[in-house]
Amino acid sequence: MDFRLGERSEMFRQEARAFLDEVFTDEMEDQIHRTGVHHNWDFHRALVERGWLAPGWPEEFGGQGRDPLEMLAFAEEFHRAGAPTYAVGTTLMVANIIRHIGTDEQKELILPPALGGKTIIVLGFTEPESGSDVAAAQTRAVRDGDEWVVNGQKMFTTNAQEADYVFMLTRTNPDVPKHQGLTTFLVPLRQEGVEIQPVLTLSGERTNLTFYSDVRVDDSLRIGEVDGGWDVMKVGLTLERAGDQGGESIRLLRAMEEWAGATVDDEGRARADDPDVRARLGRAAAENEVTTLLCRRCAWVNESGRLPGVEGSMSKLFASEALTRQSADFVDLLGRDGIRSHGDPSAPAGGAADYDFRFALGTTTYGGTSEVQRNIIAQRGLGLPRSA
Amino acid sequence: MDLNPSGEQQQLIDAFGALYAKESSSERVRAAEPLGHDADLWRRLVEVGAIEMAVDEESGGWGASLLDLALVAEQHGRFIGSAPLLEAQVAARLLARTDGTEAASALAEALAGDLLTTVALHPPRDGVLTMVPSGAVADIVIFVDGGQLWSMAIGESRTRVDNLGSLPVADIEVGNGARALASGPEVGRWFEQARDEWLVLMANALVGIGNRSLEIGVDYVKERHAFGVPIGSFQAVAHGLADAVTAVDGGGLLAREAAWAAVEEPDRGAELAALACAFNTEAAREASYRSLHYHGGYGFMLEYDIQLYFRRAKAWPALFAEPSSLYARAEGHRLSTPTVEA
Numbered sequence: 004m005d006f007r008l009g010e011r012s013e014m015f016r017q018e019a020r021a022f023l024d025e026v027f028t029d030e031m032e033d034q035i036h037r038t039g040v041h042h043n044w045d046f047h048r049a050l051v052e053r054g055w056l057a058p059g060w061p062e063e064f065g066g067q068g069r070d071p072l073e074m075l076a077f078a079e080e081f082h083r084a085g086a087p088t089y090a091v092g093t094t095l096m097v098a099n100i101i102r103h104i105g106t107d108e109q110k111e112l113i114l115p116p117a118l119g120g121k122t123i124i125v126l127g128f129t130e131p132e133s134g135s136d137v138a139a140a141q142t143r144a145v146r147d148g149d150e151w152v153v154n155g156q157k158m159f160t161t162n163a164q165e166a167d168y169v170f171m172l173t174r175t176n177p178d179v180p181k182h183q184g185l186t187t188f189l190v191p192l193r194q195e196g197v198e199i200q201p202v203l204t205l206s207g208e209r210t211n212l213t214f215y216s217d218v219r220v221d222d223s224l225r226i227g228e229v230d231g232g233w234d235v236m237k238v239g240l241t242l243e244r245a246g247d248q249g250g251e252s253i254r255l256l257r258a259m260e261e262w263a264g265a266t267v268d269d270e271g272r273a274r275a276d277d278p279d280v281r282a283r284l285g286r287a288a289a290e291n292e293v294t295t296l297l298c299r300r301c302a303w304v305n306e307s308g309r310l311p312g313v314e315g316s317m318s319k320l321f322a323s324e325a326l327t328r329q330s331a332d333f334v335d336l337l338g339r340d341g342i343r344s345h346g347d348p349s350a351p352a353g354g355a356a357d358y359d360f361r362f363a364l365g366t367t368t369y370g371g372t373s374e375v376q377r378n379i380i381a382q383r384g385l386g387l388p389r390s391a
Numbered sequence: 392m393d394l395n396p397s398g399e400q401q402q403l404i405d406a407f408g409a410l411y412a413k414e415s416s417s418e419r420v421r422a423a424e425p426l427g428h429d430a431d432l433w434r435r436l437v438e439v440g441a442i443e444m445a446v447d448e449e450s451g452g453w454g455a456s457l458l459d460l461a462l463v464a465e466q467h468g469r470f471i472g473s474a475p476l477l478e479a480q481v482a483a484r485l486l487a488r489t490d491g492t493e494a495a496s497a498l499a500e501a502l503a504g505d506l507l508t509t510v511a512l513h514p515p516r517d518g519v520l521t522m523v524p525s526g527a528v529a530d531i532v533i534f535v536d537g538g539q540l541w542s543m544a545i546g547e548s549r550t551r552v553d554n555l556g557s558l559p560v561a562d563i564e565v566g567n568g569a570r571a572l573a574s575g576p577e578v579g580r581w582f583e584q585a586r587d588e589w590l591v592l593m594a595n596a597l598v599g600i601g602n603r604s605l606e607i608g609v610d611y612v613k614e615r616h617a618f619g620v621p622i623g624s625f626q627a628v629a630h631g632l633a634d635a636v637t638a639v640d641g642g643g644l645l646a647r648e649a650a651w652a653a654v655e656e657p658d659r660g661a662e663l664a665a666l667a668c669a670f671n672t673e674a675a676r677e678a679s680y681r682s683l684h685y686h687g688g689y690g691f692m693l694e695y696d697i698q699l700y701f702r703r704a705k706a707w708p709a710l711f712a713e714p715s716s717l718y719a720r721a722e723g724h725r726l727s728t729p730t731v732e733a
Contacts (some may be wrong), residue, residue, distance in 0.1 A: 004393060004395065007394055284666075302392075317640055321638075374626070374630065381628075387623040388613070390626050
């Protein structure tokens, strides 16, 4: 047994840290919080220049052939720094699907600009009437010669305002069981009939509601078979990375530990010397270590040549629920000052507790709700029967 | 990174797993109650070298790492062994660490299995060592008082205490028979190391308790029917077990990491020891509670084994401290200002 990620991973971690120190400026961080957009073109291009948009990809596709443990160390640093990687994540996820099951023409058209940082791809699965039940998508795609005509709406199309394509799950056959009538397309976003409506969220993150009215997509941008969209989704879901490696929680605890060391109570005693404060910080430290280990286990499973299934659900469930619990507890710990808003200069601990108290609510939903993860763990992990 | 046990580690797990399966069945565990000591199990453990393995070769032992001991402790917890394994190992390691002829002869007696030697996890209060692990069955207790390390024959000075976990604990009056083994600033350091080792081993024992509790609970909810279906198909039941197994799985990684770090990342050893014991106390409590509760009224009956696990999950780690104190202890290490105990 060995809990080290290994020398190569730690070297890569140091390089990532140095890169972030240099490139990820305070201004960029402020901008993320001000705009709610977790994407920054300068940062994106700097990643490309460094050859780090997809370091885990094979060299022939523009990557560096880094192994899963190296990629884990890399991702840990990016998430702990709070770097803007949402759009990188969605773009690579879709590019990865195309790399695995796309046509040669699609690979040629999509992969070079995506890996070159010129194209951004966002996800279009969720709809107003379907979230966890993703296969219930109603957005229609109807064939018209060499093209398809798309009509419908997608929810939480984050970064659509920056993107070139939306990777969309559509209904192509309403007359068969729901999983058998779905098709996926790469729909160009910059065309008539696409309307992007900003949606503001509790944490200040900006996402979108997107509307599609007679939007056209060429059949050459269909990914997978007609009515074979569910198979494509399965490929995508197994490639999806689990959570944020606890980066948000680690940053929150760091801010709270600094606060405890620098703040005194009404009697002039350091908050860090209060056993109750210590216990609450310590509990978060235990949870963060567990999150880190559960995420590392996923990378280790990957490294061993398998795909993390139940392990991925456990890390996602635990990380997001822990952040939700901790951030609420830390708002309490800060007393009446705890409700000072993130962004207000008077907020204690840089407003981290208030920010995460809001931010955490998204994490237990996107990428599969906690309830979906628990179903997976119960059925595939514990072998419990499906619910009736 | 490799989360799998090595070949040798797996052999250790298998060997002790087989020993406990034979010598610590639930019938045997029940027969040893309320004292909580099974003399035959303990003799078998001593015979196969469970104490000797804990001590380095120069001191007459086999030099197993704390991680090796942790893997054995997990089996001990899985079969809720009625034997003073953890305390005896930690006491022997503490004696081996202590310079001087007194400590050396005390260690020799402990290793031979002639004198069952335990360790008090807390200094005496008003002249009494309270809730000493295995104090009801041990011959010798090692303890710290006034900056000195002491050894004392227990004899008549003990009062056995009935308790939640059917543990062989006792309150022990410190008398004139105590022999000083060592004094000086290093005593405190040795003792804290012993306490951290106990925390690591307890964390791993709790992983065993948590895992076995879940197996019992999962088996039950697959078989038990209500409203015409197995109750495990209800999300209200399944989701509670999913949360519990996630915590036990993650806690298991943390417990093993803490044991590994004692040697490989000593700077984080003390922090991880306290974090691992605190987190696994809660994880094992939750796992055994969920499994007991999903038994319905049967869970409340002594006849079902889940109650054996539920009581021990709460009681075993309590001999050191409840989780909040352990989290505070860990945070003290993180802030580099360790918590001073009253």
